[in-house]
Amino acid sequence: MSQTSLRPASSPPLPARPQVAEFRDVLARSTGRPLADALALHADSVAHLRDFWATFLSWSQLAWEGSAEEVCTSDDVESATFFPGVRLNYAENLLRPLAGVDDDRPALTALHADGGREQWTRRQLREAVADTATALAVLGLGAGGRAVVVGTNNGSTVIAALATAAVGASISSGMPDMGPTALLGRFTQVAPTVLLLDRTAAPAGWDGAPGDVLDQLLTGLPTAGTLLVLDDLPLPEVPDRRVQRLGDVLADLGPGTPRTPWPRLPFNDPLFVMFSSGTTGPPKAMVHGIGGTLLEHVKEHRLHGDLDARDTLYFHTTTAWMMWNWQLSALAVGARVVLYDGPVTGPETLWQLVADEGVTVFGTSPAQLQLSQDLGLRPGEEFSLHRLRAVLSTGSVLHDWQFDWFSEAVGPLPLQSISGGTDLVGCFVLGHPELPVVRGRSQSLSLGMDVAALDPAGRPVLGEAGELVCRTPFPSRPVHFLADPDGARLHAAYYAEHAGAWTHGDVVDLEADGTARVHGRSDGVLNIDGVRIGPSEVYRVLRTAVPQVAQAVAVEQRHPTVPGATRLVLLVQLRAGVVLDGPLERTIRDELRRQASPAHVPALVLAVPAVPMTHSGKVSEKAARDTVNGDRVANVEALRNPGSLTGITEAMAAADARQVAPAEPDHDPHTAAVRRLWRELGVVPHEGIDSFFDLGGTSRQSMTLLRRLRLELGAGVPMDQFLADPTIAGLAAAVRRAGADQPHVVQLAPGDPTAPPLFLLHDAWGDVDVYRPLAQRLTGVGPVYGVRARLTDADGRRRSIAELAAAAVTELSAVAPVGPVHLAGFSFGGLVAFEAARLLELQGRPVGFLGLLDVLPPRASMTSVRRWAHDLAGQLGAVVPGLADRPLREVLRQRFRPATRPVDRQALDHSEVVFDQHALQPYGGPVTYFLARRRIPVAGNLLSVWRAAAPRLTVVPVPGAHFDLLAVRHVEVLAARVSTAVSASR
Amino acid sequence: MSGRSPAGPARDWDVQVRLVTVDASPSDVEAARACLTPAELAHADRGVPPVRTRRVLLRAALRQLAGEVLGLTAAEVPLADPPGRPALIGALAGQDVDLGCSASGALGLVAVARRCRMGVDLERLTTAAADAEDWLTAAEQTALAQLPADRWPAALTRAWTGKEAVLKGVGTGLLVDPRTVDTAAAQAGHGPAGDWHLHPLDVPAGWMASLAVRPSGPTSRAAEGTVTLR
Numbered sequence A: 001m002s003q004t005s006l007r008p009a010s011s012p013p014l015p016a017r018p019q020v021a022e023f024r025d026v027l028a029r030s031t032g033r034p035l036a037d038a039l040a041l042h043a044d045s046v047a048h049l050r051d052f053w054a055t056f057l058s059w060s061q062l063a064w065e066g067s068a069e070e071v072c073t074s075d076d077v078e079s080a081t082f083f084p085g086v087r088l089n090y091a092e093n094l095l096r097p098l099a100g101v102d103d104d105r106p107a108l109t110a111l112h113a114d115g116g117r118e119q120w121t122r123r124q125l126r127e128a129v130a131d132t133a134t135a136l137a138v139l140g141l142g143a144g145g146r147a148v149v150v151g152t153n154n155g156s157t158v159i160a161a162l163a164t165a166a167v168g169a170s171i172s173s174g175m176p177d178m179g180p181t182a183l184l185g186r187f188t189q190v191a192p193t194v195l196l197l198d199r200t201a202a203p204a205g206w207d208g209a210p211g212d213v214l215d216q217l218l219t220g221l222p223t224a225g226t227l228l229v230l231d232d233l234p235l236p237e238v239p240d241r242r243v244q245r246l247g248d249v250l251a252d253l254g255p256g257t258p259r260t261p262w263p264r265l266p267f268n269d270p271l272f273v274m275f276s277s278g279t280t281g282p283p284k285a286m287v288h289g290i291g292g293t294l295l296e297h298v299k300e301h302r303l304h305g306d307l308d309a310r311d312t313l314y315f316h317t318t319t320a321w322m323m324w325n326w327q328l329s330a331l332a333v334g335a336r337v338v339l340y341d342g343p344v345t346g347p348e349t350l351w352q353l354v355a356d357e358g359v360t361v362f363g364t365s366p367a368q369l370q371l372s373q374d375l376g377l378r379p380g381e382e383f384s385l386h387r388l389r390a391v392l393s394t395g396s397v398l399h400d401w402q403f404d405w406f407s408e409a410v411g412p413l414p415l416q417s418i419s420g421g422t423d424l425v426g427c428f429v430l431g432h433p434e435l436p437v438v439r440g441r442s443q444s445l446s447l448g449m450d451v452a453a454l455d456p457a458g459r460p461v462l463g464e465a466g467e468l469v470c471r472t473p474f475p476s477r478p479v480h481f482l483a484d485p486d487g488a489r490l491h492a493a494y495y496a497e498h499a500g501a502w503t504h505g506d507v508v509d510l511e512a513d514g515t516a517r518v519h520g521r522s523d524g525v526l527n528i529d530g531v532r533i534g535p536s537e538v539y540r541v542l543r544t545a546v547p548q549v550a551q552a553v554a555v556e557q558r559h560p561t562v563p564g565a566t567r568l569v570l571l572v573q574l575r576a577g578v579v580l581d582g583p584l585e586r587t588i589r590d591e592l593r594r595q596a597s598p599a600h601v602p603a604l605v606l607a608v609p610a611v612p613m614t615h616s617g618k619v620s621e622k623a624a625r626d627t628v629n630g631d632r633v634a635n636v637e638a639l640r641n642p643g644s645l646t647g648i649t650e651a652m653a654a655a656d657a658r659q660v661a662p663a664e665p666d667h668d669p670h671t672a673a674v675r676r677l678w679r680e681l682g683v684v685p686h687e688g689i690d691s692f693f694d695l696g697g698t699s700r701q702s703m704t705l706l707r708r709l710r711l712e713l714g715a716g717v718p719m720d721q722f723l724a725d726p727t728i729a730g731l732a733a734a735v736r737r738a739g740a741d742q743p744h745v746v747q748l749a750p751g752d753p754t755a756p757p758l759f760l761l762h763d764a765w766g767d768v769d770v771y772r773p774l775a776q777r778l779t780g781v782g783p784v785y786g787v788r789a790r791l792t793d794a795d796g797r798r799r800s801i802a803e804l805a806a807a808a809v810t811e812l813s814a815v816a817p818v819g820p821v822h823l824a825g826f827s828f829g830g831l832v833a834f835e836a837a838r839l840l841e842l843q844g845r846p847v848g849f850l851g852l853l854d855v856l857p858p859r860a861s862m863t864s865v866r867r868w869a870h871d872l873a874g875q876l877g878a879v880v881p882g883l884a885d886r887p888l889r890e891v892l893r894q895r896f897r898p899a900t901r902p903v904d905r906q907a908l909d910h911s912e913v914v915f916d917q918h919a920l921q922p923y924g925g926p927v928t929y930f931l932a933r934r935r936i937p938v939a940g941n942l943l944s945v946w947r948a949a950a951p952r953l954t955v956v957p958v959p960g961a962h963f964d965l966l967a968v969r970h971v972e973v974l975a976a977r978v979s980t981a982v983s984a985s986r
Numbered sequence B: 001m002s003g004r005s006p007a008g009p010a011r012d013w014d015v016q017v018r019l020v021t022v023d024a025s026p027s028d029v030e031a032a033r034a035c036l037t038p039a040e041l042a043h044a045d046r047g048v049p050p051v052r053t054r055r056v057l058l059r060a061a062l063r064q065l066a067g068e069v070l071g072l073t074a075a076e077v078p079l080a081d082p083p084g085r086p087a088l089i090g091a092l093a094g095q096d097v098d099l100g101c102s103a104s105g106a107l108g109l110v111a112v113a114r115r116c117r118m119g120v121d122l123e124r125l126t127t128a129a130a131d132a133e134d135w136l137t138a139a140e141q142t143a144l145a146q147l148p149a150d151r152w153p154a155a156l157t158r159a160w161t162g163k164e165a166v167l168k169g170v171g172t173g174l175l176v177d178p179r180t181v182d183t184a185a186a187q188a189g190h191g192p193a194g195d196w197h198l199h200p201l202d203v204p205a206g207w208m209a210s211l212a213v214r215p216s217g218p219t220s221r222a223a224e225g226t227v228t229l230r
Ligand SMILES: CC(C)(COP(=O)(O)OP(=O)(O)OC[C@H]1O[C@@H](n2cnc3c(N)ncnc32)[C@H](O)[C@@H]1OP(=O)(O)O)[C@@H](O)C(=O)NCCC(=O)NCCS
Pocket: A693, A697, A698, A699, A700, A723, A724, B054, B055, B058, B059, B082, B083, B084, B085, B086, B101, B102, B103, B104, B120, B121, B122, B164, B167, B168, B169, B170, B171, B172, B173, B174, B175
């Protein structure tokens, strides 16, 4: 990759207001409704979605023709169609000259592993696409056609895809290293006529040799009569196909050949065929329309990302992911798009790329950020990121502490956690240029989308996790699925779960401030033993292969004998005169196994008189599922045939012959804890069988089991001990042995035995190793002990600060039954120490010294104004609640924590909740507060919260920032100050 | 199927692999039981019904494939009693034929190898964040974190099957920490892991499988041999 920045050093001045503010004004003016702020705009955009989309279409000045008179044909989220009178071309909108944008400025940059760098100006890119489009037209591809492209994230692949869109054909993309099974799983349904192939960064297997990847792919794609090779490698030899090199076709065209025009096609004509990332069965092939995709992307880029022609976007993606399509559309706003098809050798690679290319908006993943954090990278200092103005993250949950690290180590930029899906080629939650970044959350709901979180009864909730739904139609819904002539799969995928809403299959929590946190996939998609199954697959197979079945509904049932596990139950309504006998049941199972996958084979097939239907004639999976599970069915009135539920209950009862006696209660906490973990893994002793493996536990699950024992019970049980007796009793015994090895109070330094002992209270992991460097350097103090803790109860519940403090008092009293004691703690441990001191004071035990090592007050003890200041400070990045920061974790991990005790980030999240829920109670004793020097003023003000609780507070400044107070480079000074303070207290 | 040089010298190793479903209907299970030994049946029957079915069908499939390679009927194949690594006993023990099997969900995989030591592992794809697993080596963790997020489930499952294949090849299983096996040098499931060589096996979408091979003769090299799916 190039080492020099080709961008001019000076950036254009930032606009006074983001584009979304300008748009808000326009919308307010045209509708006459005042729209004071971002929240008002979102509310208005969903209440008056036609106004929103119509105004957006005109404001965005996209190139289209026809009539935008009809914005949306219906309010029904399933059947609504947007802009039926509008015609447009995706490639034209991405590539046309834009007013105010220099056509000779770079628009696309492709970086390669070998350091190679290709670049196209807007004009050059348009011409390259026009040439390729002409070549494709010569080869017979045109409006309504279907092509697929296999290539890495490079310029040829992008030009091929845009050229396909330019001629009006639909395009699907995949990576050359995906393997024939995965590629065919996607492309078979497309039945493309043209396969575009770029092998420049591809692994071996694309020469067309018998049995290689290309050969298998072509064999599976009999309709692909043309193979157009984009690279310069030797042409593959494949029989019975037209194999041409793009370069040769272009050369043959000659300069005089007129360019193929780019037709403007109906708004809802196909553009991209995308595939669900479902982990089993043939993927859903979602057809996304030209207009819906473009409008959604431009909306997200301009209104949520404030992207414009001054921006350079790099999103770390493959061509097989929707983020690839999403980033392409940034060309429509005039931004430059950077592509990279080389390997990423370390976390620096991407930051270096961002620096070298002057990337302004960088899209990455929580894992990449975490790796940067774990390796101690400080990108803001180590790379020249002066042009970077926002970082987007998607792919999994971005944890709270990552925001802290980011603002500390990258800079005061917005870190935007965005989340959506292939299903909408876009996002439901995004960033927002007018809203603050709230730690751990996405800033904003997507405009024009009435996103809500529903509780199990289908009611919208705020402040708690629920099923993510969208209650308004939006343009980027798939226009249809392939291989779904009657729309049944499409319906089942999104619209069957909650009437009148798109159910996305994610769990989200929303707050009134419009922020959101996506927690991961929900079970909207059937999740059988961890494998996601699209029920629509089941229906498709039954409809085509088992005519005896009139209607079917596949639901996930809580496993009746294996708590925590689920199983697939298939309810079938048979045609008149048909009975569910052995052969028919076998046919059903065999066809599902053969045509879908073994994972689609139900555990139980039941014949029912009727399946529950809504008044609009749709199968209600939700009612069926609740009935099968014996749950109350909400909204029975919505059913056309409520009597069908009784039939299901009766069929279930008839099938429920086998029952298992409930487990006897455990009195021993270790046994109870082990049993709970087994149950959570879906492994429950029954039928007199008690070995983990005989019960169906797998080796991978045994890894998870031992890991959770370590993290939740602090018990390091070696694998060989577990394998020697893989039963609940055996494991509980092993836990007991492991626990016996680990005393709760450990001596960290001998100290002066005549002086009062100093107890250092455990960190957010319940551990004390973090204090060792400090303890060894203290002088003039008594014996130094660390007090460890178990952070959870046997049933997995997190212990509160008050409970932890009570436990600590018990532990330290066993070591020092009488006389004065000294206490101290850093961060989490400091809060426990404070509460423990209070308890000791109540018991009449003298506490000679209480040291708080930079302990922020818990949120529950702050007034709302302080909370606000605290959060603001969090955004500004100088205050870290200190539970999860890089250097501290490094100290733990690299210096003291054996490699067998990895730090669990989930555990930290929990500790943080426990911390913030604690309410400070007054303490009358003397307190020394060691205040980290590097912090911003507003954080210093939080000391007043401490003063309110502890009037006798002395503040001692110490070097470093909160998170590296205990790091070796600062610990000398800290130890000296603590020693002095302890001595002074005596 | 993959395999570097299908027409390689006769000394090269070869592995025959077969995919089976292990949740079949009762009549299939009855038929499969007929070729198992009492010890194998007892091992199977220690499990709950789905485990029973899986063990019976997997073992029968292993016997069937081994029988085809050795010219015996399934019931005649002389196998060491379970539990533990499947192995030929008696006169066939020294024949440089190795056996392996694995199952996950409703799918099973059996393998018979010649002129090499071998391990196989099959696993359903699971969705997980790249940072949630503690059995990865630092190099693997690093490699995973660098991938675009859409790649994680496949890469994570690939890494796990590679490790398990090696450990099952070694014969210790998880008695040896999976972090001692580093699969980071393999590309798309293909490549070295210590003195083993990993090969991806082509299995239905939703599953991943790896084969680990360590040639037994000095003349054949780890990367060169044939994998046949039959
Ligand atoms: C054996 C082990 C690798 C299985 O892993 P898994 O992913 O849960 O299961 P898989 O389906 O992939 O493989 C199972 C098969 O591997 C074979 N196997 C068992 N032990 C093996 C070993 N040490 N090496 C290689 N293969 C082995 C068996 O044929 C087994 O089939 P079975 O379950 O029908 O008996 C794992 O449990 C382990 O590491 N065990 C350690 C060995 C041990 O001491 N086990 C004690 C219980 S008997």
